Amino acid sequence: MPDFTVTDDILSKIANQFKISEETVKLLRDFYMTIATAMKRQYLAHVIRTMEDRLREITGNAMFRIICSPVAESGKNINMASAHYYRGRYFAIFYHPSTDEKQLRIMLAHELGHLFLIEFLNSKQENEYTEKTKIEPISTILGIFTIFDKNEFYHNKTAPFKHNSPEAILQDFSLLRNRADNKFNIS
Ligand SMILES: [Zn+2]
Secondary structure: OOOOOOOHHHHHHHHHHHOOOHHHHHHHHHHHHHHHHHHOOOOOHHHHHHHHHHHHHHHOOOOOEEEEEEOOOOOOOOOOEEEEEEOOOEEEEEEOOOOOHHHHHHHHHHHHHHHHHHHHHHHHOOOOOOOOOOOOOHHHHHHHHHHHHHHHHHHHOOHHHOOOOHHHHHHHHHHHHHHHHOOOOOO
16 A cells, blocks of 8 residues: 655655745645644534535525534543534534544434434424434434445545555646646646
8 A cells, every 4th residue: 555644755855846945845744734633533524514505505594503522531421422403503513532433423423313304304394303302213314324425435436536656646736737838737
């Protein structure tokens, strides 16, 4: 398997290829790493982003948000997630930061299933579901569809996006320079 660590050797290749000082490239790498570290906590982000977009339409609130937050490390409820819904405003899911990540995704998918039921079905039917409605295990079934979809993606859909080597990535980015010559990029 190729190694995609951004080593000092890669940094100097980037600096040479794009004619920027190694020092600047290194600063940018360090800045990016702060974002990459935070990104690891954006579980099920595609699903959440898509649901947010739909809920902004349904609720008419352009600021509708779905928040996933870890509780304090000292919290006792490991392997449990809880959700709070503020109708038309936001949906917040809380979880323990020590929860196994694979299991956490299952729990988040289940909680998102609740939101899906409350808002999506209510928008199609006569306000039948509320935060208090007993909607187990229907929310779990929607969670199962989410995790099936994610596995289908990870196992079967990612191959076209993969580069074979760090050099292949740099080569594809070098094509962007064609813009300066009014040529379309080819990759
Ligand atoms: Zn539930």
